[in-house]
Amino acid sequence: MPKLQRQQYYDLTRDMNWHFRYVDEAEVFPEAMSKSLGVPAEEWWKWDEPYKLTFREYTYNQVDKDTGIYSIKSVTNRANLYEKLDSGWRSAIKAHYGAIPVPEYLASIGEARMARFGRAAAWRNMATFGALDETRHGQAQAWFPYSLIDKDPQMDWALKTLHTNEWGAIAARHLFDDMFTANDAVSTAIQLTFTFETGFTNLQFLGMAADALHVGDMEFGALISSIQTDEARHAQQGEPTLRVLVANGKKAEAQKMVDIMFWRSWRIFSLLTGLSMDYYTPLEYRSMSFKEFMEEWIIKQFMDQFKDLGMNTPWYWESHFLPELDWYHHGLHLGVWFWRPTVWWNPDAGVSPAERDWLEEKYPGWNDTFGRWWDVITENVRKGEANKTLPETFPVVCNLCQIPIITPCGHAIGKLERPIPFMLEYNGRQYNFCSEICRWIFKEQPERYHGHLSIVDRLLAGQIQPPTVEGALAYMGLTPEIMGQDADNYQWAFAERKAAE
Template sequence: MAIHQRNDWYDLTRATNWTPSYVTEDELFPDEMSGSMGIPMESWEVYDEPYKTTFPEYVKVQREKDAGAYSVKAALERAKIIEKSDPGWVTILKQHYGAIALGEYAAVTGEARMSRFSKAPGNRNMAMFGMLDETRHGQIQLYFPHEYCKTDRQFDWAWKAYHQNDWASIAAKHFFDDIITGRDAISVAIMLTFGFETGFTNMQFLGLAADAADAGDYTFANLISSIQTDESRHAQQGGPALEILIANGKKEEAQLKVDMAVWRAWRLFAILTGPALDYYTPLEHRGHSFKEFMHEWIVGQFERSLIDLGLDKPWYWDTFMEELDSTHHGYHLGVWYWRPTIWWNPAAGVTPQERDWLEEKYPGWNARWGQCWDVITENLIADKEELTLPETLPLVCNMNQLPICGIPGEEHWDMKVYTVEKDGRLFHFSNEVDQWVFEQDPQRYEQHMSIVDRFLNGDVEPMNLQGALEYMGMEGVAELGRDAHDYAWIEKVKDNMKKAS
């Protein structure tokens, strides 16, 4: 039997729109689930996905990817990569698995919403494959760290993180609930696949795979590469949706969704990827700084994507560019100081050599962040570790759920909290952009309680750090975060002081 070329039949077979006979179109695709904004069905039929695949092709390729990833894992199981790697790299693995693995399962919900409620048949077709992608990503990123749990309890947070009230878990869940589980189909296409995946994670996974290879962790490098090739395909769902919105007079609405998603993604990206690149990665493996990575891989390509679609850069773009110099440094300092409250072991990353590198990449770093680390270093040298540990919780932003940070230094101190009062309750924000996101739809966010709100509300008992740790799900000393190198970097500081004297 002759086999027709895919191009001869693909468009016909995925054009699955029909005229319903026993329900109305609005009942079949309610706007609160479809997000079609009143655009008629025929306008959505021009949706043209750039990546086209069929089920037989998909299964064949995915089978090969899985075979490759699991085979590499099996072949390298005796390499003892966890035992032999720098603790900073192991920290990146723990942080990644806890923050991402179950987030992939949340993405299944978003893909399912598009596959059922999007009026664009091409979107529905792609989303079906996206559901399979995200299911695979969740499963494989739970399976790979599972073997490490027997020797390191922190790896159990790959599964545990999203089932706990740890402040970092709350921040991740708040973000993913906002752009995935609580949005209509077209909003998911724009905010998840365009704003987050195209804008951030697709490029990050490329860089992460390269860093893993440089660190000698070929198992993780192969895993992330396998996932990234899926992401590069289903991340393309947002672009065609945006084109249809703009062509039908909905540019303002499209721009709003992009602006909100990009800012929210940036804040989470800053606390996860920023410290990983500039502090956790061993100095000899740092090919570029976080700021350089953002400019080369994220900023440039995202600007081009916006221009190609006919959208504008977000109104806060200048603020975003300024934050590339500072935000992740504040987050890193805060995460390290509040290390008992997280499931990974943050590397300080401030040996004399590392500080020289930070000063080179971020001129003025020593005058700003360095002076804070000077105090920490002095206390550790004096065997006063207790002075480097928290006694209570920091002020948290009611939008991004992360600590509110400023830039230290006599010439740079700019600490400011943006506050809004609504129905007798005060909401605190990191800056005017987080406040702006909140004010676009206050009813969506105002009932949520940050970790500090819960503390002050009496949900945490006893009302001290130990009570907070128990509330966050930290079970025993083995799960509490600590300095990744057990303060070995202090010896390098002492050696440098001896040389200087």
């Protein structure tokens, strides 16, 4: 091996900062792309990544990691492992594959923006690794489901989802474009790498990896744990960026970036991870409830780290966020199951008697609230009237997170004062929101959002023809073999005991 250790020459791999003479510095780092908030150039040069890495080490590490995951894939393919997986679990990984691979690939664009417009060479190097990492994640997470399309046509949506106007796809694009594909470098470091990757992808990737190993899905488990090792490294671009901002009196600006993206991430992960963990994963393999995962990974570990950096919990923490842990994703689950033809996976009701016992144990009071609605659904299914459990109308959608508004549900179970959406008049237009926080985010930066049309706005504007459920399904790109159905063909409704009794 070469005689010098990395730390002996590392500084010389990242000292390429200079003063611009032939072009204006502000032109090299325009605010729209860079957003350096007036922090002077040489202050940015102090940017110091906690996780240090050279290109040569990168290639050594990554080759080993890829050898690992692709060899597992070839073994599991031969073993026809997919067919043996529980149908609910298959729904969980299809939801994941539709929502995650292409956005992860697109995160390479956010990383490349930091690799160009980040204000320090050290940062640009880390972001260059990040861009390569995200290319890896996009490609591996597409290649795995790609190999499963002939076994399951819904796997096609691993590539297709983001090309459609399916409502979840709109929500995913709105979030991820806001977070990285169409975000400036500094905000991307704070919002993508610090808030989202350090906090929430831990939840999805480590949590789902743990469940995957219990379920026996070695392929998915190995894939996402391997990805998480890259995330753990490139997510560390957030901390040094935050340190530069705080040292230069920009703590309030940084705090706001976190507050905004924490809430947005919570919204989408309630939808994706919340349903997977508490309803789709087979009961016997669940390691923790979604709420327990949130408490362990977000509330405790992430926020400890956050406070160590001198930051505060988001202003809505006690008043809005913590109370939602008990109900929000349960409400979404009810909605997604009901509107199941509008998603690319088969929602698992997950409310057999044994599962209801588990829900009641993890979320005391579940039977008296959500359980009562599921009682009605169960009765209809048992009477052979499953058609009554299918949608004939549209939900109202939030103009910020683009997820259906479930304030009536929150009100009915005593969590919200009023059932009506949160509203705002802006520039002569009315906007509807699912929560006070989504409305706050919109008000803080209307320039990012005001001209966007939600799927309901498009319906009202005549862009969806005919304006019926069928017309909307076609607009969303859903074809009959893709439209979600009950994952278990309603077997749960005929299980022996009705737990609510």
